[in-house]
Amino acid sequence: MGSSNSIVSDPSSLESQYDFIIVGAGAGGCVLANKLSEDPSVSVLLIEAGKSHLKEIKAKIPMTFPQLLGGPCDWNYETTPQTHVHNRTFGWPRGKILGGSTSINAMMHHQCAPSDFDEWEADAPGWSYETLRPYFKSSEKYTPHPKHSDVDMSYRGTEGPWQVTNPPRVPVCDECLESCKAVGIPYIPDFNTPNGTLGCSHMQGFIDPKGQRSSAATAYLEPALSRPNLTVVTMTMVTQLLFFPQSSSPKVKGVELARTPAPGKMPSPQRWTVDARNEVILAGGTINTPQTLLLSGIGPSEQLKKFNIPVVKDLPAVGKNLADHVMSGSVAYRAAPGTSIDYLTTFWGSFIPLIRWLLTGKSILGGLVPPGAAFVRSDDPTLPYSSKASPDIVAKDATSGKNAPDLELIYAPLSFLTSNDNKAPGTNVVAVLAALLRPKSKGTITLASTDPFDKPLIDPNYFSDPNDIEVLAKGVRLCLRIPRTEPLVKKLRIRESNSDKTDVFWLGEQDPDTVTNEDIREWILNNCATLFHPVGTARMGSSQETSVVDASLRVHGVANLRIVDASILPNQLSGHSTAPLIAISGRAADIIKSEYTDKFKGL
Ligand SMILES: Cc1cc2nc3c(=O)[nH]c(=O)nc-3n(C[C@H](O)[C@H](O)[C@H](O)COP(=O)(O)OP(=O)(O)OC[C@H]3O[C@@H](n4cnc5c(N)ncnc54)[C@H](O)[C@@H]3O)c2cc1C
Structure with missing residues (x-):
């Protein structure tokens, strides 16, 4: 499954506008790219700093x-x-490839403890385990293993895109x-x-079942690559967010792009811009997402001033709470x-x-x-x-x-x-x-x-x-x-x-x-x-003092900007983070679709 047809690696070949721009093709970005492009009338651009996973054999052999x-x-x-x-x-280490860290990780499948999610509920309503449970189930295709016949199949998903087995x-x-x-x-x-x-x-x-890694890229991106409304650009980095200049409050217009420099090579000064008709969704992960926010003027004002970055939105929690x-x-x-x-x-x-x-x-x-x-x-x-x-x-x-x-x-x-x-x-x-x-x-x-x-x-x-x-x-x-x-x-x-x-x-x-x-x-x-599971640097919550996104994953006080990756986790999970992130991203896609009912016709 999958073709490289809709993967381009040249930012100059992109259109000037897409409905949704997703920054980063990891656990969060691949799920969103798939779900938002299900409706053929919605255009989606997925931007990835690393290369395609398709020919990376070491990313296939577990x-x-x-x-x-x-x-x-x-x-x-x-x-x-x-x-x-x-x-x-x-x-x-952090993945720099389609699939993000899910293409280079240890593939341990763990949904963590139900109370990990329940404890978010007080400050971020809608994220309890019971709300996420259908997303855990619908994401996976669990293949039973003869030596593990004691696994209760009533708890497991068998129709999803993400392959899981013993x-x-x-x-x-x-x-x-x-x-x-x-x-x-x-x-x-x-x-x-x-x-x-x-x-x-x-x-x-x-x-x-063929003994190959099932990453966010193989499970969610490959089946969507033939859709004409989804564009995936690799070897391209978002360097900063762009804002509407005349807006009375911060409103994201699009992104600035640069080519990812080849290893050991100097970066090129050339830049491109692409606009989002609806919104930009940051999915660059726990380290890169706060970096992009800070470079764009969203973060603790004292840090921004130290670097002479104009303050677009003073959000003290950006980059904090790293666990x-x-x-x-x-x-x-x-x-x-x-x-x-x-x-x-x-x-x-x-x-x-x-x-x-x-x-x-x-x-x-x-x-x-x-x-x-x-x-x-x-x-x-x-x-x-x-x-x-x-x-x-x-x-x-x-x-x-x-x-x-x-x-x-x-x-x-x-x-x-x-x-x-x-x-x-x-x-x-x-x-x-x-x-x-x-x-x-x-x-x-x-x-x-x-x-x-x-x-x-x-x-x-x-x-x-x-x-x-x-x-x-x-x-x-x-x-x-x-x-x-x-x-x-x-x-x-x-x-x-x-x-x-x-x-x-x-x-x-x-x-x-x-x-x-x-x-x-x-x-x-x-x-x-x-153990490779950093989270929390753009945490979800209700207060602009202690969190970065609200329960709909919108950045506090900045229009047209959302975050869907491990940075939004309010607290550390008691286990491995990929399965929770796949489920969280599935729910995030449904939240986005429900907010743009004029675009998504019931899909
Ligand atoms: C070595 C290792 C082992 C792990 N083992 C496991 C495990 O066994 N089980 C488990 O559940 N979890 C494991 N994890 C953790 C899991 O992979 C991560 O928690 C998860 O992938 C995080 O998802 P994410 O969407 O936040 O970020 P990522 O999956 O890291 O994806 C972020 C993507 O955004 C891209 N990006 C970043 N900035 C930009 C930019 N400015 N412009 C364009 N693109 C950008 C990156 O290149 C990357 O592809 C492991 C992680 C690592 C690194």
């Missing part, structure tokens, strides 16, 4: 996604030095689940139901022969699986890097957080509700080190890590300069709230207990006398009853990394 990070399909962002993390900086089992995932159960984490057949997500299970992936999921770093374990899939990282190790994937799609390369997970609460008294070495860690509850987690435990049968300071520990590794799902620490995106090609300053302010490292340290304690529990322990080769704190296997080879909380905190500070 297991090769790490090879896309750091390359031309990645914005290659980096945080500022983090004061509370030994001044370390952190690489922050990927092939990889070594050790059954043992990981059994050991989770052995320490007291209940098994649930499916993380993605209204009953909530607490428990351990196999991870579902947005992968199609990311920080993960502990991988607790690495030496694995018994045949247990790990690290061999896939070598040319010859991946050769046969690649041939098999190319010929049949049925290959380990069509699986998920992390095949399973557990979502738990750090205040669960039934879980083994205690240790003889140190007093019990006391952390405040930051969850979205009683039935929601604040920790995710992820395991993978391979070296899974994403920390840019660390080298992968080699072959035959099983990695277990904890992720902090509900950080209290909040950071900022601010301008580094007025040059749209300069990266903005990203400061997630990790661990500025001391509660966060306490919760994460509890998660790491489970990462030490679970692998020492049967049956997983039998698949590992844990040595008991490792005193070299610089060794990647050091923490996993400590006795959980003698390693101290201090040791664990210090290890986290040296090993933690992003």
Whole structure:
């Protein structure tokens, strides 16, 4: 499915006006482009800074996604030095390709906890879980898997465009689940139901029956590419918003465009403009959307004045409220022969699986890097957080509700080190890590300069709230207990006398009853990394002081401007963000259609 016919890469070939202009072809932008162009009388322009995904083979093979990070399909962002993390900086990959980050991500399919959405309702009516539930369901085409017959199909969508399934089992995932159960984490057949997500299970992936990634681009854009009323332009960046000059209050007229510079090349000074008859919808993601707003004069006035940017609308919350999921770093374990899939990282190790994937799609390369997970609460008294070495860690509850987690435990049968300071520990590794799902620490995106090609300053302010490292340290304690529990322990080769704190296997080879909380905190500070889910920098809410968009996703006080991407999330989700964003964008499209009934004739 899909053709490149309606994808152009030359901004000079565009018309001067479209009904809707969408900036960014990620999770938000692709869903909107599809739904708004369903009516043939409505013209839609989708602008993407990166290239087309159609010929990017590594974006199709699920297991090769790490090879896309750091390359031309990645914005290659980096945080500022983090004061509370030994001044370390952190690489922050973000997709720069049709599909956005959904074309380079790890494809873990998770609808998060129902109360994550319910807690928005008070300040952003209409976004409860029950309102979003039909969108979760209608977006997906879940293909049942014979080994997962316990998934209750009444909760799952089977008619949607977005392919979801249980990927092939990889070594050790059954043992990981059994050991989770052995320490007291209940098994649930499916993380993605209204009953909530607490428990351990196999991870579902947005992968199609042919073993290929199902991204926002393959699911939503490709089926719409033949529509003459949809134009997709790649390798083109929106540099700023344009406003009607005579308007008494700010009103967006269109966008200014530039060619995306080739890697290592200077940007061209050439610019184009395109107008929107109805509105511009920003969907550039948590980092780029606030940057575009700030460059256009929408944001905290003191920051705009500092850069001599004329203030179009003083909105103090632009770029604030940045919340990311920080993960502990991988607790690495030496694995018994045949247990790990690290061999896939070598040319010859991946050769046969690649041939098999190319010929049949049925290959380990069509699986998920992390095949399973557990979502738990750090205040669960039934879980083994205690240790003889140190007093019990006391952390405040930051969850979205009683039935929601604040920790995710992820395991993978391979070296899974994403920390840019660390080298992968080699072959035959099983990695277990904890992720902090509900950080209290909040950071900022601010301008580094007025040059749209300069990266903005990203400061997630990790661990500025001391509660966060306490919760994460509890998660790491489970990462030490679970692998020492049967049956997983039998698949590992844990040595008991490792005193070299610089060794990647050091923490996993400590006795959980003698390693101290201090040791664990210090290890986290040296090993933690992003789990790639930054949100919140243009948050939704009712107040112009604390939020950027209203419950209809319109920017406060600026006409013809809306935002539909991860930046609008009021709080961090307790899980992975793609499925919620696909559902949110589906509802956003319906809101837009209901506001332009003269244009959308009941579609
Ligand atoms: C490495 C990685 C792994 C992840 N793993 C998972 C996972 O397993 N499961 C999960 O659910 N989520 C995962 N995520 C998160 C998920 O992919 C994102 O939360 C989601 O894609 C965000 O959607 P978005 O629409 O906000 O932005 P994006 O999907 O990032 O899309 C934004 C798009 O806008 C374009 N753009 C930005 N600025 C401009 C501009 N000025 N002009 C033109 N175009 C512009 C970008 O190039 C990009 O294509 C992962 C993310 C990454 C990076």
